[in-house]
Amino acid sequence: MKRRNLLAGAGTGVAVTALGAPALAQGIREFRMVTDWPSNVPGTLDAAVQLAEAIQAATNGRLRIEVTPAGAVVRPFDTLDAVSAGVADMYHSADYYFESKSPGFAFFAAVPFGLTAQEHFAWVRYGGGQALWDALSAEHGIKPILCGSTGSQMGGWFTREITSTDGFRGLRYRMPGLGGEVLRRMSATVVNVAGGEIRPALRSGALDASEWVGPWADMALGLHEVANFYYYPGFHEPGTALTLGINIGIWESLAPSDRRLIEAIAAGEFSRSLAEFNANNAIWLARLREAGTVQIRRFDDALLRELLRQSRDVLAEAGSRDSHARLISASHRAFQGAIRNWSDIAERAFLNARGLD
Numbered sequence: 001m002k003r004r005n006l007l008a009g010a011g012t013g014v015a016v017t018a019l020g021a022p023a024l025a026q027g028i029r030e031f032r033m034v035t036d037w038p039s040n041v042p043g044t045l046d047a048a049v050q051l052a053e054a055i056q057a058a059t060n061g062r063l064r065i066e067v068t069p070a071g072a073v074v075r076p077f078d079t080l081d082a083v084s085a086g087v088a089d090m091y092h093s094a095d096y097y098f099e100s101k102s103p104g105f106a107f108f109a110a111v112p113f114g115l116t117a118q119e120h121f122a123w124v125r126y127g128g129g130q131a132l133w134d135a136l137s138a139e140h141g142i143k144p145i146l147c148g149s150t151g152s153q154m155g156g157w158f159t160r161e162i163t164s165t166d167g168f169r170g171l172r173y174r175m176p177g178l179g180g181e182v183l184r185r186m187s188a189t190v191v192n193v194a195g196g197e198i199r200p201a202l203r204s205g206a207l208d209a210s211e212w213v214g215p216w217a218d219m220a221l222g223l224h225e226v227a228n229f230y231y232y233p234g235f236h237e238p239g240t241a242l243t244l245g246i247n248i249g250i251w252e253s254l255a256p257s258d259r260r261l262i263e264a265i266a267a268g269e270f271s272r273s274l275a276e277f278n279a280n281n282a283i284w285l286a287r288l289r290e291a292g293t294v295q296i297r298r299f300d301d302a303l304l305r306e307l308l309r310q311s312r313d314v315l316a317e318a319g320s321r322d323s324h325a326r327l328i329s330a331s332h333r334a335f336q337g338a339i340r341n342w343s344d345i346a347e348r349a350f351l352n353a354r355g356l357d
Helices: 021-025 044-058 079-085 103-108 117-126 129-138 177-185 195-204 215-220 248-253 256-291 301-318 323-354
Strands: 029-035 063-068 090-093 142-151 156-158 172-174 189-191 229-232 240-247 295-298
Touching: 029 044, 029 079, 044 063, 044 090, 044 142, 044 240, 044 256, 079 090, 079 142, 079 240, 103 129, 103 177, 103 323, 117 129, 117 142, 117 240, 117 256, 117 323, 129 142, 129 323, 142 248, 142 256, 177 189, 177 301, 215 256, 240 248, 240 256, 256 295, 301 323
Parallel strands: 029 063, 029 090, 172 189, 229 295
Antiparallel strands: 090 240, 142 240, 156 229
16 A cells, blocks of 8 residues: 555654654654554553553653554554554554454454453463464564453444344444454444544444443443443453554564563553453443443343354354464464363353352
């Protein structure tokens, strides 16, 4: 994709901020990070900013990163292309936005009925996921690093009640990633709009339903003001991971010690952001319940079983679409089968026991 076709508007500047001779002599480098996060929503853009600030602090100001919200430099969802083309130096996003390049990307963000946040981190770091991710992203000139998580997500906001699988027929539903393909097979009409466009689309009727993240971020967007039903669980995103994607030329130009430092900081930010989302989702869910203006509903078992059946077919097909996807899907499936045995007798068994009171 040509550089000029990626820019969101005129006067956006270039990827790396020009530095004077004194700064360069001191070894200071400045980079631009583009994101797919709107500026008026907590959690995601904040995570990008905190990551940038942590890198600057840890390097005593040698590495400085300018963070830009969605649309400021490049159009939403063009962030990987921008970094690949050198329009920007790094991106902060969720890799399922790039599944049109390969379905393999979706597995490194979230897939329907897939891995929880902690399981996902374990797969990437200790289950072979990182090497497969590196190989896929290298074809686009990117070094990918896990740098955040929103945790388990909600199923979404609906302007009308969903009582059966038939309720999805013709539903105009905003959902990215492979979850969107599952909805298509449920006869929904899938629309993928940027986060900042969800509220007006629900208000106008352009959307009948939309997922975003969870109570904290969703209510900041005002989605509780334009939809009366809030459904769970988020079958499509059981533990959504966020990515720091760095132009591979930039990455290779960094000293090995700086690379290790960035990886360590990103791992810390994964844990920090997950804790932040969990804490704030609990607070804002309580506020939503207290307000009593929205009905919080669980998808019924019959609907969840059908979503699970369709999800298995979607994942099987996505995982056979190209050579990278085949390797990634096989690794993901094998790891999920293994870790599920442990998760079932550890966390799930404990949570069930805790619920006996």
